[in-house]
Amino acid sequence: MQTPTLKLRTPYLIFLGDESRPTYAKTGKGIADWRPELCAGQLRLSNDALDLKLPDMPVGVAADAGVGSLVVGTALVGGNIPHNWLDTLCEAARAGIDIVAGLHTRLDSIAVLRDAAAAGGSRLVDVRIPPHNIPVASGRKRSGKRLLTVGTDCALGKKYTALQLERDMQRAGYDADFRASGQTGIMIAGTGIPIDCVVADFISGAAEILSPDNKSEHWDIIEGQGSIYHPGYAAVSHGLLIGSQPDAFVVCHAAGRTHIEGWEEYPLPSIGEVIERTTAIGALTNPGIRCIGISVNTLAVGAEKRADYLAQLSAQYGLPCVDPMIHGTGAIIQQLA
Amino acid sequence: MQTPTLKLRTPYLIFLGDESRPTYAKTGKGIADWRPELCAGQLRLSNDALDLKLPDMPVGVAADAGVGSLVVGTALVGGNIPHNWLDTLCEAARAGIDIVAGLHTRLDSIAVLRDAAAAGGSRLVDVRIPPHNIPVASGRKRSGKRLLTVGTDCALGKKYTALQLERDMQRAGYDADFRASGQTGIMIAGTGIPIDCVVADFISGAAEILSPDNKSEHWDIIEGQGSIYHPGYAAVSHGLLIGSQPDAFVVCHAAGRTHIEGWEEYPLPSIGEVIERTTAIGALTNPGIRCIGISVNTLAVGAEKRADYLAQLSAQYGLPCVDPMIHGTGAIIQQLA
Numbered sequence: 001m002q003t004p005t006l007k008l009r010t011p012y013l014i015f016l017g018d019e020s021r022p023t024y025a026k027t028g029k030g031i032a033d034w035r036p037e038l039c040a041g042q043l044r045l046s047n048d049a050l051d052l053k054l055p056d057m058p059v060g061v062a063a064d065a066g067v068g069s070l071v072v073g074t075a076l077v078g079g080n081i082p083h084n085w086l087d088t089l090c091e092a093a094r095a096g097i098d099i100v101a102g103l104h105t106r107l108d109s110i111a112v113l114r115d116a117a118a119a120g121g122s123r124l125v126d127v128r129i130p131p132h133n134i135p136v137a138s139g140r141k142r143s144g145k146r147l148l149t150v151g152t153d154c155a156l157g158k159k160y161t162a163l164q165l166e167r168d169m170q171r172a173g174y175d176a177d178f179r180a181s182g183q184t185g186i187m188i189a190g191t192g193i194p195i196d197c198v199v200a201d202f203i204s205g206a207a208e209i210l211s212p213d214n215k216s217e218h219w220d221i222i223e224g225q226g227s228i229y230h231p232g233y234a235a236v237s238h239g240l241l242i243g244s245q246p247d248a249f250v251v252c253h254a255a256g257r258t259h260i261e262g263w264e265e266y267p268l269p270s271i272g273e274v275i276e277r278t279t280a281i282g283a284l285t286n287p288g289i290r291c292i293g294i295s296v297n298t299l300a301v302g303a304e305k306r307a308d309y310l311a312q313l314s315a316q317y318g319l320p321c322v323d324p325m326i327h328g329t330g331a332i333i334q335q336l337a
Numbered sequence: 338m339q340t341p342t343l344k345l346r347t348p349y350l351i352f353l354g355d356e357s358r359p360t361y362a363k364t365g366k367g368i369a370d371w372r373p374e375l376c377a378g379q380l381r382l383s384n385d386a387l388d389l390k391l392p393d394m395p396v397g398v399a400a401d402a403g404v405g406s407l408v409v410g411t412a413l414v415g416g417n418i419p420h421n422w423l424d425t426l427c428e429a430a431r432a433g434i435d436i437v438a439g440l441h442t443r444l445d446s447i448a449v450l451r452d453a454a455a456a457g458g459s460r461l462v463d464v465r466i467p468p469h470n471i472p473v474a475s476g477r478k479r480s481g482k483r484l485l486t487v488g489t490d491c492a493l494g495k496k497y498t499a500l501q502l503e504r505d506m507q508r509a510g511y512d513a514d515f516r517a518s519g520q521t522g523i524m525i526a527g528t529g530i531p532i533d534c535v536v537a538d539f540i541s542g543a544a545e546i547l548s549p550d551n552k553s554e555h556w557d558i559i560e561g562q563g564s565i566y567h568p569g570y571a572a573v574s575h576g577l578l579i580g581s582q583p584d585a586f587v588v589c590h591a592a593g594r595t596h597i598e599g600w601e602e603y604p605l606p607s608i609g610e611v612i613e614r615t616t617a618i619g620a621l622t623n624p625g626i627r628c629i630g631i632s633v634n635t636l637a638v639g640a641e642k643r644a645d646y647l648a649q650l651s652a653q654y655g656l657p658c659v660d661p662m663i664h665g666t667g668a669i670i671q672q673l674a
Contacts, residue, residue, distance in 0.1 A: 136569040136570070137568055137569045138568070138569070138600075139568030139569065139600050139602065139603055140602075195537065196536075196537050196538040197536055197537065197538070198536070198537050199533075199534055199535070199536060199537070200532065200533050200534065200535050200536070200537055200540050200572065200573045200576065201533040201534070201569075201570060201573060203537050203572040203573075204568065204569060204570075204571065204572055205569070229621060231474055231475070231476030231541070231579060231621065231622055232473045232474045232475070232476065232538075232541060232542070233473070233538060233541075234541065234575060234576065234579050234621070235537065235540040235541055235572045235573070235575045235576025235579070236537045236538060236540075236572070238571060238572045238575040238576075239537065239571065239572025239575075242568060242571050242572070263475075263476050265476070265477075266476055266621075277617070280614070284566060284568060284571070284603075285568055
């Protein structure tokens, strides 16, 4: 069966340019943190650039070592790709290494890079471009089990919660795979579909392809997107929920956030509202859907109040509440037993 | 302000090819029925072709008469555009007439047609291709009033209900405009956005642009798409609902339909479920949203039982219920007063 998901060639050479600010190299750091086994090395254009503690590796060495993809692990803040980047990317492409990025400038819009890739027989992979031939969702019940991370807003840990769940479930003996629905997640997992870039009619179809039929005890841990209460992105969240057919979901939240970020006239929904509506909408394609826990970024609470804050939430909703970066997700996983 | 909606040049020459089957010429008939004032004439390639009772007009006459667009009013069932069609479309394009279609074959993928359009200075307008530069929805409350038609399923009269509401409201003295969200609707209205072809992140943004700020007493009557209970297309319906910010909605239904058409394992939602969830989701961007009526295609009920059927529904939901093609929508419009 044809499965039109993006698939990246591994291992990776993580490209960091001359970026020294951790915030702008989140993607590279995320890959190194969550998939060190996929990272052959890092390529830095300056000694001041962020060090991911991977072997420094020039293009020639990487090509000899069989590196599959140079992955641009830094954000580009406006404008075009700088010349010193471009020289390196072209060199890698000419050496047969795929170039992988999720920049605003499309890689295949740059003539010299196109020429280099043609010469080297390598691919220019823009993780913001979805695969072709995504079908309309069938609604057919698939085999295997699925967990979706959902949120009260964007950018509060849905991807990292899913990755932590995958890690903790695998350690606990579960057969589990992270399924990436966004560009950074795709770079980390080496495969996935950028669901927010799919044409509207095919959102749920893309979600179906993202977590295909599997063994009955297998869990797909699906990276959520946006929030069903988001005035801008709710349709994406809705389509991902319906197509994922999750058996279980975890609500992700950032302590202290009171409004939808960037949409300040919209108050944040309560965790209870998110649980209730996610259950109602998700029941269309999986009547057994249930919430199994709450994952909170507690940075704003502070270490001394964290335990009380989480205990209070847990009592309010009758569900395990964790900060996944601090406690892991073991308490949530116990709900699956 | 830039408003990236498709805009067609009028008046129209409706192209019917040699199509004699009414079902396959629904688009042409829809335009002639709902916007006769936009139709300068029809172009038929055979005497057996359907007659919309418009003046028959060859391309030369149409060009002299100032026709703006040749609109392909028939469906093409599979395969390529037939040669005898293509000759006529090229002749029109060379004569400076825009070619408008919503076929599976993209007009600009046909070299001879591209050349003809370049020679004539005309446009090839594919109504399935959304305009560029659609923004993410802001969620900002817009001035003016909005009514959205929603449905228990696809293909049961959301477009025609909206058009009938526009017609009846205008006759009753309202300042009202139909807003097209699908390809046939766009051809009828001469403007609109094919919302199901928009990239996922921008669905609600497209809906916001489709019904921009307006005079406080003005009504936009927005063509709905799909159903929020549809396993394939719910995300589109959801995004259109949130971006439209409707003050009022009308539920469209086909009597006798028991399952989602083409998704036979999915039972149709009840009208009550559609009312309840549409109100709940729509409240995010317009807390005042309310259902003002039910529009039913009663073909399956038959003339003798129609009145009883509608009266029973009306009593059940406490709302006016009409078959808009038979009774018009006057009873529903009274709810706006």
